[in-house]
Amino acid sequence: MTRCTVTTGFFLLGRCGRAAVAACPGCGRPVCAEHAVQGGYCPSCAAQAGGPPDPHDPSFASAYRRRYYESSSQTYYDNQWYSSFDSYDRGAFNPGDDYSYGEGDFGPDDGTGFVDS
Amino acid sequence: MRHRAAYFAFDRFPSGKGSAVHIAQMADELFERSGGGLLGVLGGGGLPGYQREGAREIVRFEEQIPNLIDRAEAYSAWAAALLREHVESLEIVHVRDPWSALPALTAEDRDYKVVFEVNGLPSIEMGHTWPWASPATLGKIRELERFCLDRCDAVVVPSRVIGDAVRRLGTAAEKVHLVPNGADLPGETARPAGAPDRYVVYVGALQPWQGIDVLLRAFARLGDLADLRLVICSSVPERRAKPVRRLAERLGVADRLDWRFALPHPEVAAWLAHAAVSVAPLTGCARNLDQGCAPLKVIESMAAGVPVVASDLPAVRELMADGEHGRLVPADRPAELARAVRILLEYPGEAAAMGARARARVAGGLTWTRSRARLAEVYRTIAPSDR
Ligand SMILES: [Zn+2]
Ligand SMILES: [Zn+2]
Numbered sequence: 363m364t365r366c367t368v369t370t371g372f373f374l375l376g377r378c379g380r381a382a383v384a385a386c387p388g389c390g391r392p393v394c395a396e397h398a399v400q401g402g403y404c405p406s407c408a409a410q411a412g413g414p415p416d417p418h419d420p421s422f423a424s425a426y427r428r429r430y431y432e433s434s435s436q437t438y439y440d441n442q443w444y445s446s447f448d449s450y451d452r453g454a455f456n457p458g459d460d461y462s463y464g465e466g467d468f469g470p471d472d473g474t475g476f477v478d479s
Numbered sequence: 480m481r482h483r484a485a486y487f488a489f490d491r492f493p494s495g496k497g498s499a500v501h502i503a504q505m506a507d508e509l510f511e512r513s514g515g516g517l518l519g520v521l522g523g524g525g526l527p528g529y530q531r532e533g534a535r536e537i538v539r540f541e542e543q544i545p546n547l548i549d550r551a552e553a554y555s556a557w558a559a560a561l562l563r564e565h566v567e568s569l570e571i572v573h574v575r576d577p578w579s580a581l582p583a584l585t586a587e588d589r590d591y592k593v594v595f596e597v598n599g600l601p602s603i604e605m606g607h608t609w610p611w612a613s614p615a616t617l618g619k620i621r622e623l624e625r626f627c628l629d630r631c632d633a634v635v636v637p638s639r640v641i642g643d644a645v646r647r648l649g650t651a652a653e654k655v656h657l658v659p660n661g662a663d664l665p666g667e668t669a670r671p672a673g674a675p676d677r678y679v680v681y682v683g684a685l686q687p688w689q690g691i692d693v694l695l696r697a698f699a700r701l702g703d704l705a706d707l708r709l710v711i712c713s714s715v716p717e718r719r720a721k722p723v724r725r726l727a728e729r730l731g732v733a734d735r736l737d738w739r740f741a742l743p744h745p746e747v748a749a750w751l752a753h754a755a756v757s758v759a760p761l762t763g764c765a766r767n768l769d770q771g772c773a774p775l776k777v778i779e780s781m782a783a784g785v786p787v788v789a790s791d792l793p794a795v796r797e798l799m800a801d802g803e804h805g806r807l808v809p810a811d812r813p814a815e816l817a818r819a820v821r822i823l824l825e826y827p828g829e830a831a832a833m834g835a836r837a838r839a840r841v842a843g844g845l846t847w848t849r850s851r852a853r854l855a856e857v858y859r860t861i862a863p864s865d866r
Contacts, residue, residue, distance in 0.1 A: 368527070369527045370530070372535070373493050373499070373500075405527070405531055406527040410528065410529075447552075451612075452549065455546055
């Protein structure tokens, strides 16, 4: 039996593991009945721009994606604070410039939080 | 889905870092009282961009933007868009940093209350992590902090030291609420696979202010204890450990170290529980002194019943007492640190008694249950749920 590989959980994540009923057309992962959004998409793909247009989609996700891309195409300049940051200010925060030892604070396997205990 | 509550953090969640434990506890409390909620955090590292868990939705910001300020700006825009979707139903928005607070506070037509959780001040913190950031630039970040502190409805801090720092920035004292960090008391744990017979443990990230260099220098002074090993449970990935490893080579202790990277939280508890001593060698830099910190590793070590040797900083003194739950030693002094560890190793009976008292101290007042009750009180104060 093929099992659903959708990630579930809040703090400790795992795989769903229920019997799959479809393979997501977006990423190919097997999805169970519970997790298959209309068209058999997994929740992540459904939430992404280009996901299935679904008027009944209970999730706000496609809507927020659309709005996000609309708003970020013009930068977040409606906010005074970010616009006060010029290229000189920004220049101090490029990857490799931090004390995180030469490889930058930014990478596919790093979190980006600046406060940690 | 309509949400009455939202929690935003410019941090990857979940992760192996202490901050993730904290986010989980705070957001869980908020969502439990609100019948669900929206969690906006950073993604990447294979985490799904969208998750739905019952009445909770988790959305992750996934843009790969190298420059930190550009990334924060895009994140704020993303958060602003999410908040717009829910502005009518939201009653409480809990934010963990200025980049989340800004969009929450400036949203048009907001009727919700904003709880600003301050675990550190980026204007101080970033001066320590980004050496090229000029005082003028950090001053702008300070302005943003002030703006967020002024406008929010409540400020939540994990330690009195941070509370004082926030008040020094002009925040009204009655708006600042202390919600200490906590720990869950772990049950019996099996000895971790590959654990040495006798070891000192360090748990956490590897930034300079964590004081690992001090710990390595102290450990070099314990070279006569041939069977003693130092286990470093790093919350950050292996490639970040290079400088620490280089220093260990130079000090001649590299072959007495055991490394574990980004372990799941329950496994860390086992490494703590079976250690002879847990060390929190935080340096006495401005970041730890003025801004303060609330080292989760100290509380988690105490909860595991292991005696702690920690730097004698105000924020640490809020958690443990010297001679009672472990030892407090002057920061940045490898010889003193080594001596304190050595004495605990020489008097295992006394060390065990300290560990037991530390665990009792956590049980009596530093559990997550207790912290969450305090947070719930803050929510009740600003947004009575009977409206
Ligand atoms: Zn998919
Ligand atoms: Zn499933």
